[in-house]
Amino acid sequence: MNVLLCPDSFKDALNAEQAALAMAKGVKRAMPTATLTVCPLADGGEGSLDALIAATDAERRELTVQDALGRPRQACWGWLRQQRTAFIELAEASGLQHLSIQERNALHTSTYGVGELFKAALDEGAEKVLLLLGGSATNDAGAGMLQALGAKFLDRHGSPLPPGGAALQQLATLDLSTLDSRLATLQVEAAVDVDNPLLGERGASAIFGPQKGASPQDVAQLDRALGHFADICVEVLGHDDRGLAGAGAAGGMGFAAHTFLNATLTPGIEMIMQQTRLPELLAQAELVITGEGRLDGQSLAGKTPIGVARAAYQHGKPVIILAGSLGDGWQACLEEGVTAAFALADGPMSLEQALPRTAELLEARCENIARLWLAR
Structure with a gap:
């Protein structure tokens, strides 16, 4: 099993590399023998x-x-x-x-x-x-x-x-x-x-x-x-x-x-994906998990998870997005090659409560995604 982990940063909580490593820990708990490829991304902004x-x-x-x-x-x-x-x-x-x-x-x-x-x-x-x-x-x-x-x-x-x-x-x-x-x-x-x-x-x-x-x-x-x-x-x-x-x-x-x-x-x-050779990594992956701090209708303008989803769609690969929050219009992302999207929170919590738990929440969500994938 080859899983590609390619998130952007989760603003004010984790940079992209930290987010990818947290994702990897969660997937590994459910899939100890999986081949994990970590590819931190960005969309031209900070990071x-x-x-x-x-x-x-x-x-x-x-x-x-x-x-x-x-x-x-x-x-x-x-x-x-x-x-x-x-x-x-x-x-x-x-x-x-x-x-x-x-x-x-x-x-x-x-x-x-x-x-x-x-x-x-x-x-x-x-x-x-x-x-x-x-x-x-x-x-x-x-x-x-x-x-x-x-x-x-x-x-x-x-x-x-x-x-x-x-x-x-x-x-x-x-x-x-x-x-x-x-x-x-x-x-x-x-x-x-x-x-x-x-x-x-x-x-x-x-x-x-x-x-x-x-x-x-x-x-x-x-x-x-x-x-x-x-x-x-x-x-x-x-x-x-x-x-x-x-x-x-x-x-x-x-x-x-x-x-x-x-x-x-x-x-x-697109620039970052080209420089990181993401298309080559997508061709080898069986499952792609990406994410960033917020997913909403504005994400279609060029945010990292949508760029990944569009590229993965060309390779016929499923893409899961994990976001700190799902905002207005996020459902439009499902028309861009996104298989499913999930918010990180595991219960009612404020932003101040969620930020220090971002790594923990990413690990938990990725473990559950991996377990669901194995049960398909």
């Missing part, structure tokens, strides 16, 4: 860098960069020397997880640290970058990243703009003449886990701004500022990417990556 490094044996590098509020922090990135390929995870530099709730301020947070990671990769000789978007604390449409890479954002007085998305409303001159020339030949593939455009009701500010500390008034201000930035980009570059699916990812970083770095926007789970 994706770890998944890529583990799958490819890339070197883990560290660099002191600015976090979303301009403070120094140690950020990791991955380096595949022979392929001249760098793995850069936005959340390492500008991630929401590095800020307390009180510190979250979507008006002023910046992606400058992401640009510093790009510079380090270029200095190493990178010819390709896999840019992992998601988990950002920012809503600046990549302006900070571009500033770190040499672009000049000036107001009508010729002064540099301060950090953050709100300042883009004052943008008068976008000078790309000093942008790092090495970017022209750099191949960039950006992993996105959403298909939102830059602006409007489904845009970066409206959908993701509130979780980054934006009030309704802030959301309106940010949407106007990013719209003004997009207008300036059209004037400077002659093309308009604001409506591109995924442009709103990571506070508009999808827009910046495509517009200025000529990046290909790829669903994050």
